[in-house]
Amino acid sequence: MQFSSSPARRSPPTITTLVLLSGLSALSLNLFLPSLPNMALHFQADYKVMQLSIALYLLVNAVLQILIGPIADKAGRRPVLLWGLALFLLATLGCIYAPNVEIFLVFRMCQAIIVVGMVLSRAAVRDLYDQDQAASMIGYVTMGMAIVPMIGPAIGGLLEESFGWKANFWLPFVLGVMTLLLTYSDFGETSAKSGKTLIQQFREYPELLRSPRFWGYSLSSALSSGAFFAYLGGAPFIGTELFGLSAAEVGIYFGAPAVGYFFGNFVSGRYSVRFGVNRMVLWGCWFNAAGVAMSAILFLAGFGTALSFFGFMTFVGIGNGMTIPNATSGALSVRPHLAATASGLSGAIMLGGGAGLSALAGTLLTHETGAMPLLWLMLTTSVLAVCAILSVIRRERQLGL
Known part of the structure; x- marks a missing residue:
């Protein structure tokens, strides 16, 4: 099959396609979280082993993003997206029919290939717009994407109670088929092929890694989202074990950050061009830290x-x-x-850190400790995110940008 031979290959993708590509990646991360306790019973595995389905997924996501960026800069966005979606469908079937937890975790790691949707939808936006306008468009794309994780755990909890845990993998499989067909018909190539070999593409990484501004932006994003990834690893335990919530209740409560994410993305889409990316990042990091701090104060009291x-x-x-x-x-x-390469590398930094924080959060929590270890971990990463963006602002003042 020649995925790149569609007549639509020269037309830019619509925002609907970009939202679905990002949303499917987000859905695959958190839809099945309310099912983790029952999946542990099904596979006769410890709950902490099942939690690896989050941390390993994030870790493989991070590794793949390092590879996807240069490959997409060389081969184009369209063919990499289409092959990634096809492989995701195969991996999802593997999760559904896995006979034991080890094989399930292998296919769960393979599911991480869906990260092509998140990486290349953002790279496509940057292909088409300048910095502030791209931030606005990415905000609108991820605002639409936020609907998916907002309702995903709630749907996952209901599917779990009605049809069992496998329903939480059949749903992304069906949506994946639909997204593949839409991408094939709508996603035209947005970037000219670089003409470089893969080795030459990978040699572009030092140009990014030597940039303090690239590190500042990437770390502010990674550390700010690190609070959320720690929450992913610890919140199911807090909901079910500390507060005694059902799977459906955990799913509903779990969507609270996505409600805020939707609103924050709307603010980005509406005001990034007006206020600029640095100010928006700084305000966002402060909101993040303030929310965790207020929660911690209540628990301490x-x-x-x-x-x-x-x-x-x-x-x-x-x-x-x-x-x-x-x-x-x-x-x-x-x-x-180097838009796709930068998208992949910054995403790898974010998800690599997220994998570690998610796994760490799962190991810190017990009935005796309560929620405070998770809140301290989230507060630390939030404060460090503020420091990261302040370093960018200071650097740009020094350079007169």
Whole structure:
């Protein structure tokens, strides 16, 4: 099959296609989280082993993003997207029919190939727009994407209780087929092939890695989202074990950050051009830290509840909705000719850190410790994110940018 031979290959993708590509990647991350306890029973595995399905997925995501960027700069966005979607469908079937937890985790790691949708939808936006306008467009794309994780865990909890855990993999499979067909018909190539070999493409990485501004943008995004990834690793335990919530209730509560993320993305889409990416990232990082700090204060005072814990996570979502689109656009604009490579590398930094924080959060929590170890971890990463974007602002003042 020649995926690149469609007549639509020269027409730019619509925003609907970009939203679906990003949204499918987000859905695959968190749809099945309410099913983790019952999946552990099905596979006769420890809950902490099942939690590896989050951390390993994020880790493979990070590695793949390092590879996807240069490959897409060399071969084009369209063929890499189409092959990635096809492989995702095969991996999802593997998860559904896995006979034991080890094989399930292998196919779960293979599912991470869907990260092509997130990396290349953002790179395509940067192909078509300048920095501030790209931040605005990425904000709108991820605002639409936020609908998916907002309702994903709630749908996952309902599917789990109605049809069992496998339904949470059949749904992304069906959506993956639909997205593949839409991408084939609508996603035209947005970037000329670089004409370089893969070795030459990978040799472009030092140009990015030597840039303090690239690191500042990437770390502000990684550390800000790190609070959310730690939440992914710890919140299911807090909801089910500490507060005694059902799978469906955890799914509903779990969507609190996505509600905020949707709003934060709207703010990015509406105001990034007006205020600029640096100010938007800084404000987002402060929102993130403030939400975690208020939640921690309530728990230290003895007033922490399920409603307060999940409710204040809305501020984490608002902060990330403002930070991630703008920091991503900033990182992609440091070297515009390396947009896909920069998208992949910055995403790898974000998800690599997220994998570690997600796994760490799962190991820190016990009935005796309560929620505080998770909140301290989230607060630390949030404060470091503020420091990262302040370093970018200081660097640009020194350079007179």
